Amino acid sequence: MNRVIIINGRVFTPGQILEHSAVIIEGGKIVEITEGLDPTGYAGATIIDAAGKAVIPGFIDIHVHGGVGYDTMDATPQAIQKMAAFFASHGVTGFLPTTVTASREAILAAIENTAAGQSRSTGGAQVLGVHVEGPYINPSKPGAQPLQHIRPADPDEYRQFFAWNNVRLITLAPEIPENKAFIPYAVQQGATVAVGHSAASYEEVLDAVRLGLSHACHTFNGMVGLHHREPGTVGAVLTCAEITAEVIADNVHVHPAVIKLLVQAKGVERTVLMTDAIRAAGLPDGTYELGGQPVTVHEGVARIATGSLAGSTLTMDRAVRNAMAATGLSLAEVLPMASYNPARVIGMEREKGSLEPGKDADIVLLDDEEFKVTLTMVGGWVVYEA
Ligand SMILES: [Zn+2]
Numbered sequence: 001m002n003r004v005i006i007i008n009g010r011v012f013t014p015g016q017i018l019e020h021s022a023v024i025i026e027g028g029k030i031v032e033i034t035e036g037l038d039p040t041g042y043a044g045a046t047i048i049d050a051a052g053k054a055v056i057p058g059f060i061d062i063h064v065h066g067g068v069g070y071d072t073m074d075a076t077p078q079a080i081q082k083m084a085a086f087f088a089s090h091g092v093t094g095f096l097p098t099t100v101t102a103s104r105e106a107i108l109a110a111i112e113n114t115a116a117g118q119s120r121s122t123g124g125a126q127v128l129g130v131h132v133e134g135p136y137i138n139p140s141k142p143g144a145q146p147l148q149h150i151r152p153a154d155p156d157e158y159r160q161f162f163a164w165n166n167v168r169l170i171t172l173a174p175e176i177p178e179n180k181a182f183i184p185y186a187v188q189q190g191a192t193v194a195v196g197h198s199a200a201s202y203e204e205v206l207d208a209v210r211l212g213l214s215h216a217c218h219t220f221n222g223m224v225g226l227h228h229r230e231p232g233t234v235g236a237v238l239t240c241a242e243i244t245a246e247v248i249a250d251n252v253h254v255h256p257a258v259i260k261l262l263v264q265a266k267g268v269e270r271t272v273l274m275t276d277a278i279r280a281a282g283l284p285d286g287t288y289e290l291g292g293q294p295v296t297v298h299e300g301v302a303r304i305a306t307g308s309l310a311g312s313t314l315t316m317d318r319a320v321r322n323a324m325a326a327t328g329l330s331l332a333e334v335l336p337m338a339s340y341n342p343a344r345v346i347g348m349e350r351e352k353g354s355l356e357p358g359k360d361a362d363i364v365l366l367d368d369e370e371f372k373v374t375l376t377m378v379g380g381w382v383v384y385e386a
Contacts, residue, residue: 001027003045004361004380007037009055010368012332014340014354023055025361028379032357048382050365053374054331057339057354058093058362059316062169062272062346063131063217063246065098065290066279072097072130073291075109080117084124086282088384090315091373092125093362094343094352096168098276100291101134101145104157115164124383125376126362128346129168132161133217136182137197138173143222144303144310145197146291152178158185167191168346171217173198174208187212192345194246197222198233205236209243215345218276219245219262221253221309238265244345246272249322250314252301256326263327263337272345273319273338278302278311321371331371 004025011018011033022037023030039047065072067086070079080097087095097117099110114130134145136153153172161167170186171194172179186193195205196217201224205213216223216237224232237243238261245266249259253276263271275281280288280297288295288302295302295310302310316338323334336354343353351360365375376384 002380003042004048004377005037005039005042005045006048006050006055006363007039008052009050009365010052011055011355012057012335013356017332023355023361023363025380028361028381030355030357030359030361033355048375052368054366054368055355056331056335056364056366057352058364058376058378059091059320059338060128060342060353061087061092061095061274061316062342063098063133063274064095064277065100065311067277067281069279069283071279071290072099072114073102073106073110075106075113077113077116080113080127081122081124084117084122084127085383086124087316088124088376088378089373090317091364091366091376092316093364093376093378094126094128096129096131096346097127098131098133101137101149102291103149104160107132107135108160111161111164111166115166118166124378126378128348129166131169131171132167133171134197136172136176136179138176138199140199141173141197141222142308143197144290144293144295144308146293152176153182154178155182155185158182162189165190169194169215171196173200174213175200175204180208180211183208183211183213190347192347195223195233195237199224200233200236202231202233202236205233206240209240214242214244216243216245218248218253218274220258221248238262241270244270244272244341246274248276248312248314249273249319249326250312251322251326253309253312256322259323259326263323263329268329268333268336269341271337272341273316273323274342275314275316275319276311277314281313281315317371317373
């Protein structure tokens, strides 16, 4: 059995930082976290010396389209592999490749390819399923989702989305009657349903929550804002305890003060960091593509021709640093927003999201001063080293 021991770490466990501690890993799972371990008793084990660095649960990005030139919609094994390797270099150990609004054929091809990526090792971050963003959204809030493919939910079509049993998250606009009718089916199939690219009123969101909606896609972006007499989509997301809320913490999509507001309203335990990154992430400024449209990236900010923001070039490690700066919270306090909470949103909190015996050994070493990722391990195997 593959036995690995990380020694000399500051190990971030739920609610406690253990100094000078070791994490013992067997067969890809954490079996023990202990102080002051003498590794000489573990002949044959691979020893990783953390040298006092932070040992943290790997990040889980549940909303990410692409990176380093590749996109989920490419629907190729190579795209999944390249994305997985790039994300791992930024501390991500698990992710949901995310589709965009497109033709039925294109979405199905991407879902099928994601399922194939899930069934084998990527050599980087693990594919945990697929996030289907659109096509059942509101044409009045498209953002960078291609308008011509936005449509109401169609049972003939959405039944096919579930053919590979890998849809973990679906983003829709619940104010459209066909989409609302789809919510109970999606929940029954094991997907989490998010409100997004939506013009839903406060009441319409609460109605959808009664049907099983429980998450919000990039809160504040692509939804009706808060007015004190008309709380809108944002007012419902901020106040409804059943809803967990994503935020793109790149300081472009949302002002840092509003990130702070979100965390104050939802609490650390209901806020989820994600990237919404596109194929331009990890590459220089230039012209790229999203959903068949040209995207121009200038100083790291991606926009389509209408001027609408088109995803981001954010990485999860930067999202964590930005969230710490915006809220004044410590690394230990912010970490669940990038690990445990996203795991819980997709129903995987028993296996992933924190460092505890019995959980998957999805672990990152972080330089404690700069908060830079120096090593990423997925299921007990090192997939990235700086
Ligand atoms: Zn997106």
